[in-house]
Every structure is written in C-alpha cells, then in structure tokens.
Amino acid sequence: MAASLPEFPTSVKNFQRYLQIKTVQPTPDYATCGQFLRDMADELGLPHQVYEMAPGKPIVVMTWEGKDPTLPSIGLNSHTDVVPVYEEFWSEDPFAANIVQDDAGEHRIIARGTQDMKIVGMCYLEAIRELRNRGVKQLLRTVHVIFVPDEEIGGADGMQAFTQHDSFKKLNLGLMLDEGLATPDNLYKVYYGEKAPWWARFTAEGNTGHGSKFIPNTAGPKLANVINALLQFRGQEEKRLIAGKDEATGKLIREGDVTTVNLTMLSGGKQHNVVPHALEACFDIRVSPFVDYEKFSAWLAELAHRNDVTLDYELKYTKPNVTFLENNPWWAAMQRVGKRLDIPHDADILTGATDSRWVRCLGIPCLGVSPMRNHPILLHDHDEYVTVNCYLEGIHYYEHLIEELANVG
Ligand SMILES: CSCC[C@H](NC(C)=O)C(=O)O
Numbered sequence: 001m002a003a004s005l006p007e008f009p010t011s012v013k014n015f016q017r018y019l020q021i022k023t024v025q026p027t028p029d030y031a032t033c034g035q036f037l038r039d040m041a042d043e044l045g046l047p048h049q050v051y052e053m054a055p056g057k058p059i060v061v062m063t064w065e066g067k068d069p070t071l072p073s074i075g076l077n078s079h080t081d082v083v084p085v086y087e088e089f090w091s092e093d094p095f096a097a098n099i100v101q102d103d104a105g106e107h108r109i110i111a112r113g114t115q116d117m118k119i120v121g122m123c124y125l126e127a128i129r130e131l132r133n134r135g136v137k138q139l140l141r142t143v144h145v146i147f148v149p150d151e152e153i154g155g156a157d158g159m160q161a162f163t164q165h166d167s168f169k170k171l172n173l174g175l176m177l178d179e180g181l182a183t184p185d186n187l188y189k190v191y192y193g194e195k196a197p198w199w200a201r202f203t204a205e206g207n208t209g210h211g212s213k214f215i216p217n218t219a220g221p222k223l224a225n226v227i228n229a230l231l232q233f234r235g236q237e238e239k240r241l242i243a244g245k246d247e248a249t250g251k252l253i254r255e256g257d258v259t260t261v262n263l264t265m266l267s268g269g270k271q272h273n274v275v276p277h278a279l280e281a282c283f284d285i286r287v288s289p290f291v292d293y294e295k296f297s298a299w300l301a302e303l304a305h306r307n308d309v310t311l312d313y314e315l316k317y318t319k320p321n322v323t324f325l326e327n328n329p330w331w332a333a334m335q336r337v338g339k340r341l342d343i344p345h346d347a348d349i350l351t352g353a354t355d356s357r358w359v360r361c362l363g364i365p366c367l368g369v370s371p372m373r374n375h376p377i378l379l380h381d382h383d384e385y386v387t388v389n390c391y392l393e394g395i396h397y398y399e400h401l402i403e404e405l406a407n408v409g
C-alpha cells in the first residue's frame with residue numbers, strides 16, 4: 001500500500017495548480033494560464049500588465065516597484081508553454097501533477113513542465129511572497145516578473161516580438177534571469193551564454209534513371225560527401241571535448257567551446273529502382289559562441305559548393321549571445337548568494353537556445369539558472385519531475401537572490 005502523503009504547503013499546491021494547466025504545444029491553454037497568473041499577481045498585491053504580441057498569447061508582467069525606479073530593473077523571466085508528451089511512457093498523468101514518494105523517501109512532483117520551466121516561474125512568485133511576509137516592503141531596484149508564451153516553438157509571438165515593443169524597452173532591464181538546467185551534481189549551473197542554432201538543409205540534385213545502371217552525376221554521392229565531411233567534423237569536435245584540452249594551446253575545452261552537429265532528417269527518392277532527382281539532408285548544428293561565425297559559415301558554403309549541393313538555412317542565429325562574467329556585478333551577487341546558502345555555482349554555456357538570445361542581442365545581460373541540483377536532466381523527457389524539497393529550496397534561493405540582485409547599488 002502506498003504511504004500516505006503529508007500535507008504540503010500552499011506554495012506546493014500553487015505549483016501543482018500551475019502544472020495542471022495544459023499549456024502544452026501546439027495548442028497551449030494560454031487563457032487559463034493568463035487568468036491563473038493574474039490571480040496570483042492579485043494575491044501577491046503585485047500590479048500587472050498583460051501584453052499580446054499575437055492574439056490569445058498573453059505576456060504577463062508583474063511589477064514590484066523599487067525605491068529607485070530610475071535604476072535599471074531586474075527581470076525574472078520564464079516561459080509558460082511546455083512541450084508535448086508521449087503519455088503512454090509516463091507512470092503518472094503528465095498534467096495531474098501527482099506527488100509520489102520515491103525509494104529515498106523524497107516526494108516527487110511529476111508533471112510536464114516541472115523542470116522546464118514552471119518551477120522557475122513559481123519559485124519567483126513564492127520567493128516574493130516570502131520576502132513580503134518577512135516585512136520587506138521595497139528593494140532598491142524594480143523587479144519585473146515576466147511570463148512569456150511560445151518559447152518552445154522559437155518565441156516569434158513571445159519574447160522575440162516583445163523585445164521589439166515599446167513596453168519591453170520601458171521595463172528598462174539591467175539584468176534578466178532565465179532558465180537553466182537541472183544538474184545531477186550538488187551545484188547550480190549558471191548559463192552565461194548559448195550556442196547558436198543553425199538548422200542547415202543540403203539539397204543535392206542529379207541525373208535520374210534505372211536503379212540497376214552506373215548513372216553518372218547522381219544526387220547520392222554528392223550528398224554523401226557533404227554528410228561524411230560534417231560527420232567527420234562532428235567526430236573531431238567530440239574528441240576535443242572528451243580530451244578536455246586544446247592540443248595546440250593547452251586551453252581547457254568545455255561544452256561551450258565545441259560545435260555539435262547532428263544529422264536530424266534525410267529525405268528524397270520515389271521508389272527503390274528509380275535513381276532520385278533530388279536528396280536532402282538536414283543538420284542541427286549548434287555553433288559555439290566562441291567560433292568565428294563568418295568563417296564557419298564560409299566553410300559550410302564551400303563544402304556545399306564543392307560538392308554541387310545547395311545549402312539553405314531554416315534557422316541561422318548569428319547575433320551576440322554571451323553575457324561576460326568578468327567584473328559583472330550580477331554574477332558577483334549570485335556568487336555571494338551561493339556562498340551564503342552553501343550552494344556552489346558553476347558557470348557554463350547552454351547547448352540549447354532560450355528566450356535569452358532575444359534579450360542578450362540588445363546588450364542586456366542575461367543569466368540562466370534553474371534551481372535544481374542532484375536531479376537528473378528530464379526536460380522534454382518522460383516522467384519529468386522535481387522533488388518537493390528541490391522546489392522549496394528554489395523558493396529559498398530566489399528569496400535571497402532577488403533581494404541581493406535588486407539591492408545591487
Ligand atoms: C531555436 S527554437 C528551439 C529552442 C530549443 N530550446 C531548448 C532550451 O531546448 C532548442 O534549443 O532546440
């Protein structure tokens with residue numbers, strides 16, 4: 001028989017309520033979500049604004065005005081949408097937010113979006129509640145809690161559009177916090193930059209004919225050359241990462257220093273015995289932010305040209321996407337909080353792309369952190385969960401972090 005569960009605090013119940021709203025792509029229930037967030041803002045006594053860059057896709061901004069509202073503000077960003085599920089592979093209903101005790105006695109909240117990234121949005125709000133409950137009426141800087149739609153599908157109707165809007169400029173952000181990742185280690189990872197997603201499509205064309213003949217100049221060998229070259233480059237990058245050191249310079253190599261390449265789609269052809277007119281290969285390439293984009297782009301173009309293959313991009317991000325940490329007062333404030341709470345902080349580059357890219361390219365510093373240590377990385381995976389203790393620690397963390405950041409003079 002399952003052990004009976006204890007009574008959890010209201011903050012946990014609020015998190016469960018948020019998880020139960022099916023903001024799942026491709027048809028997220030943004031109406032219910034927007035109402036839930038407006039109700040939370042009212043409960044917390046935070047004035048709020050709702051913006052729509054596209055009909056039915058609310059951006060909710062809650063504001064805690066600072067003592068000096070002329071100073072650049074602190075943005076606490078999270079996205080409200082979540083990715084689809086393979087329900088048959090889940091041990092619990094992914095939208096019930098059930099709490100289940102594991103073998104170690106930890107209570108797991110199991111739901112889509114627990115890690116990515118409803119935990120973060122709810123921790124921001126519950127931390128502000130704690131701060132106010134403990135009598136903190138105002139911090140030095142204004143704090144904006146920002147909830148955006150559609151991050152999981154690229155953010156065109158969410159953060160990307162919002163950053164072009166006057167109401168975003170008026171937020172006057174000096175720093176934006178955004179998502180990071182869980183870590184299996186006993187630390188928090190802070191992401192100060194991201195790799196650039198380049199989604200490349202190579203199309204080879206050639207002669208057609210009977211599948212039993214030696215037909216010259218066909219699409220297959222041309223595309224094979226391109227695939228082989230890219231997979232060879234992939235192998236070299238993987239080797240550099242495994243070695244952990246640059247052979248020539250001796251410099252340490254970490255995840256953010258290498259470019260990943262994956263062949264993600266292959267298509268073409270009509271029938272087994274018809275040599276195809278065209279074949280297509282799609283690659284998801286994540287370019288290290290420390291690579292010379294122009295040089296790398298030229299190499300890809302030359303590879304295509306040399307093999308008589310056309311190259312086009314579904315996505316090619318080339319804007320700046322790094323927040324440098326040297327002499328960075330925000331990073332210093334985060335490290336102080338890490339020390340105070342005895343939670344080591346490790347800076348890294350994120351392999352995936354988040355909404356931070358739309359903000360960093362405006363010159364606004366962004367740091368990504370999701371307060372989940374000693375947890376497997378389960379974003380976009382089956383049985384995504386966080387433990388109740390992890391969530392409560394997250395609230396405590398932001399209680400300290402928001403205060404520290406918003407009081408940076
Ligand atoms: C470029 S839109 C897709 C965004 C997605 N972000 C994450 C964090 O997984 C990705 O990197 O594939």
Ligand SMILES: [Zn+2]
Pocket residue numbers: 079116117151179
């Ligand atoms: Zn996310």
Ligand SMILES: [Zn+2]
Pocket residue numbers: 083116152379380
């Ligand atoms: Zn995601």
